[in-house]
Amino acid sequence: GESVGLHLPTLSVQEGDNSIINCAYSNSASDYFIWYKQESGKGPQFIIDIRSNMDKRQGQRVTVLLNKTVKHLSLQIAATQPGDSAVYFCAETPPGGSYIPTFGRGTSLIVHP
Amino acid sequence: ETGVTQSPTHLIKTRGQQVTLRCSSQSGHNTVSWYQQALGQGPQFIFQYYREEENGRGNFPPRFSGLQFPNYSSELNVNALELDDSALYLCASSFPGYNEQFFGPGTRLTVL
Numbered sequence: 001g002e003s004v005g006l007h008l009p010t011l012s013v014q015e016g017d018n019s020i021i022n023c024a025y026s027n028s029a030s031d032y033f034i035w036y037k038q039e040s041g042k043g044p045q046f047i048i049d050i051r052s053n054m055d056k057r058q059g060q061r062v063t064v065l066l067n068k069t070v071k072h073l074s075l076q077i078a079a080t081q082p083g084d085s086a087v088y089f090c091a092e093t094p095p096g097g098s099y100i101p102t103f104g105r106g107t108s109l110i111v112h113p
Numbered sequence: 114e115t116g117v118t119q120s121p122t123h124l125i126k127t128r129g130q131q132v133t134l135r136c137s138s139q140s141g142h143n144t145v146s147w148y149q150q151a152l153g154q155g156p157q158f159i160f161q162y163y164r165e166e167e168n169g170r171g172n173f174p175p176r177f178s179g180l181q182f183p184n185y186s187s188e189l190n191v192n193a194l195e196l197d198d199s200a201l202y203l204c205a206s207s208f209p210g211y212n213e214q215f216f217g218p219g220t221r222l223t224v225l
Contacts (some may be wrong), residue, residue, distance in 0.1 A: 032212065043117070043203050043216030069173065089155050099212050100146065100169055103155030 012110045020078045021107045023073040023090035030092035034101055035075045036063060039086045044103075047075070047088075077109075085111045117206050117217035125223045126194050134189040134220045136204030139196070145187040146214060147179060148203040156203055162187055164211060191222075199224045 013019050025033070031052040036044035050057045050064045050073075057064050063076040073090050089110050091101035118137045124133050144163045148156035155165050159170035162181035176192040185206070192199055202223050205214040 034212070041218065043218050045216070046213045049212060071218070091155070099214070100158050100161060100171075101208070101214075102158070105153070105155050 002034050007024075009105070010108045010110065012112065013080050015080060015082060015111055015113050017080055019075075019077040019084070019109060019111075021075045021077075023075075023088075023104055023108065025071050025073060025092045025104075027094065027102075028068075028071060029094055031095045032093040032099070033064070033066060033073055034091045034093070035062075035073075036084045036089045036091060036103075038089065039104070043049060045084070058104060080109075080111050082111045082113050085109055116158070117204060117215050119202075119204050119217040119220050121220060123223075127225050128194055128196060130194050131186065131192045132194060132222060132225075134188045134191075134202050134204075134222070136189070136206075136217055138187065138204075138206035139167045139215045142206035142215070143174070143180055143185050143210050144207045144209050146205045147187070147189045147196045148205065149173070149198075150201040150203055150219070152200070159189070190221065194224045196224050198222060213216065 034049045035047040037047050040043045048059045048062050048064050050066050055066050061078045065074045087106040089103045089104045089106045092099050117139050120135045146161040149160040150156040159173050161169040165181045178190045181189045201219040203219045205216045207214045
């Protein structure tokens, strides 16, 4: 079946650096993508989303880039802080409006002070 | 406004038993989804309820069942527990037509 996956299971950065977390998706029909952050002992928390008719979307310190040609998604975190340490998941949803996401495995981001 | 809450926090069961997990949706949300998250994996969609009716189901066997109540709280029931059912079970609520799902902290189920 089709699935969402991540290239790097663990990413270690220094506080203040910019972080980039990558994700490959395989369902070319997916039209909505979400990044979630999951801290230890908590459920996933919505960070930012993007629709397939866009290639870039910016939030507060975060930017999501979508490359539909190669089915690639990335999350950029500017000036990474220790509080950003968590597991990050990308998720895709198919067209149809159900908004039921398919999650990838996740990348663990470790920020060293 | 209260967030999504789940109970219990942790649960230990033995193989073959039955379990019921509970979820209270965020205020105003009438859609609830349940996910299973195995260790080191992303959440996997089990099913979704909207206005007390099942509104979508993932690739899980019928021994996984659910209920949604008029106050939009929800239950996940799992019969004939297997060792592989050990996981974090997450509940997420949302308002129909809106993309963002709000997740609870989860229930950690261990099957021995």
